[in-house]
Each structure stands twice: as C-alpha cells, then as structure tokens.
Amino acid sequence: QQQVKQSPQSLIVQKGGISIINCAYENTAFDYFPWYQQFPGKGPALLIAIRPDVSEKKEGRFTISFNKSAKQFSLHIMDSQPGDSATYFCAVRGSTLGRLYFGRGTQLTVWP
Amino acid sequence: GAVVSQHPSWVICKSGTSVKIECRSLDFQATTMFWYRQFPKQSLMLMATSNEGSKATYEQGVEKDKFLINHASLTLSTLTVTSAHPEDSSFYICSAKQGKSNQPQHFGDGTRLSIL
Numbered sequence: 001q002q003q004v005k006q007s008p009q010s011l012i013v014q015k016g017g018i019s020i021i022n023c024a025y026e027n028t029a030f031d032y033f034p035w036y037q038q039f040p041g042k043g044p045a046l047l048i049a050i051r052p053d054v055s056e057k058k059e060g061r062f063t064i065s066f067n068k069s070a071k072q073f074s075l076h077i078m079d080s081q082p083g084d085s086a087t088y089f090c091a092v093r094g095s096t097l098g099r100l101y102f103g104r105g106t107q108l109t110v111w112p
Numbered sequence: 113g114a115v116v117s118q119h120p121s122w123v124i125c126k127s128g129t130s131v132k133i134e135c136r137s138l139d140f141q142a143t144t145m146f147w148y149r150q151f152p153k154q155s156l157m158l159m160a161t162s163n164e165g166s167k168a169t170y171e172q173g174v175e176k177d178k179f180l181i182n183h184a185s186l187t188l189s190t191l192t193v194t195s196a197h198p199e200d201s202s203f204y205i206c207s208a209k210q211g212k213s214n215q216p217q218h219f220g221d222g223t224r225l226s227i228l
Contacts, residue, residue, distance in 0.1 A: 044156065099161060
C-alpha cells in the first residue's frame with residue numbers, strides 16, 4: 001500500500017515560472033514531511049522539510065505548504081531555473097524507527 | 113557535516129558473483145542505516161533497516177539470504193548481493209541517521225550495479 005501519493009509524474013515549466021508538486025497521505029502517525037531532490041546517477045538530497053505543527057516553511061526559492069486537516073503538502077519552487085531540473089520526491093516519516101516512505105517522484109524540466 | 117559515503121559508485125560483474133557495497137558515515141555515528149533499491153525512473157524502495165550490532169530487518173519480499181547486510185560499527189554498513197543475476201541490476205542507495213527516530217536520514221550517492 002502506497003503511503004504517500006505524489007503528483008504530477010512529470011512537470012515542464014518555463015524559466016522564471018513556479019513549479020508546484022503535490023503529495024497526499026493517509027496515516028496521521030507521520031511526524032516529518034521532507035522533500036528530496038535527485039539528479040541522475042546521484043542519491044537524493046534533502047531539499048526542505050516540515051513538521052506537522054507548522055503550515056508553511058520557506059527556504060530561499062523553495063516553500064512547503066502543509067495542510068494537516070487535508071493530509072496534503074506541496075512543494076513550490078519560485079523563479080524556477082534550468083538547474084532545478086531534477087526528480088523530486090516527497091516523503092513521510094513514521095514515528096517508529098524513523099523510516100521514510102517515498103512518493104513516486106516528479107520529473108521536473110525547466111526550459112531556459 | 114552529515115556526509116555519507118558509498119563505495120563503489122559503479123560496479124559491473126558477471127552473473128553468479130557476489131558484490132559488496134559499503135556505506136560509511138564520515139562525520140557522525142550512524143545508529144541506524146537503511147538500504148534502498150531504485151529502478152530507472154522509479155521511486156526508492158526500502159530493502160532493509162539495520163541498527164549497529166543487530167541483525168537487519170528486511171522488508172517484505174526482500175530475500176535476506178540474497179541481500180546480506182552487516183552493520184558492525186557505528187560508521188560502516190555493508191550490503192552484499194550474493195550470486196547476483198541480471199535482475200539484481202539496479203541503483204542501490206544507503207542512508208544513515210544518528211540517534212533517535214526524529215533525526216534526519218542522510219543519503220549516500222548510490223551504487224550502480226550492473227550484472228552481465
């Protein structure tokens with residue numbers, strides 16, 4: 001059973017535009033909601049993360065919006081750049097053992 | 113800080129051989145390490161979780177005799193793919209975390225395994 005559903009599967013954005021990726025989960029026992037960025041041939045790198053007691057977190061051009069009641073969270077990339085072209089994974093973390101459950105990923109392409 | 117090093121980054125070997133992948137935490141003590149497998153254009157699938165000095169806990173469907181995990185120290189975990197076959201070809205990624213469950217996982221750069 002997939003613990004977190006991610007959409008869209010792929011996203012094409014023009015340089016300077018806003019990229020938005022969404023994730024939804026069911027289990028309320030998750031305590032940590034990170035986003036990872038992965039380039040081809042590399043491991044995932046933590047981009048930004050949020051805890052459920054906060055509704056929004058911003059770090060530079062990256063913002064997480066978190067809706068606890070709707071069990072949804074999203075990643076917004078402002079002023080998208082070609083260097084942002086990568087695969088993005090949302091994840092949720094179980095409170096026991098700290099294991100992560102990953103979404104299926106979104107392949108973002110930013111056109112110059 | 114919080115660097116995880118994985119070695120080798122790429123390995124090609126013949127079918128039937130065993131391959132060992134190392135995962136090291138360079139600047140912190142990794143109480144728990146995780147091993148993932150990722151097929152092209154797919155998500156990361158957790159294979160097993162290992163705590164230092166304990167036997168690994170494998171996810172459902174992962175053969176423990178096929179994928180041997182050793183976490184003998186707080187800075188090193190190894191994954192050995194025994195009698196590897198072409199269907200084992202994949203991208204293997206480790207992660208490590210320190211201390212309690214609310215600490216973040218830090219990922220290595222993965223190992224591309226190709227079995228001929």
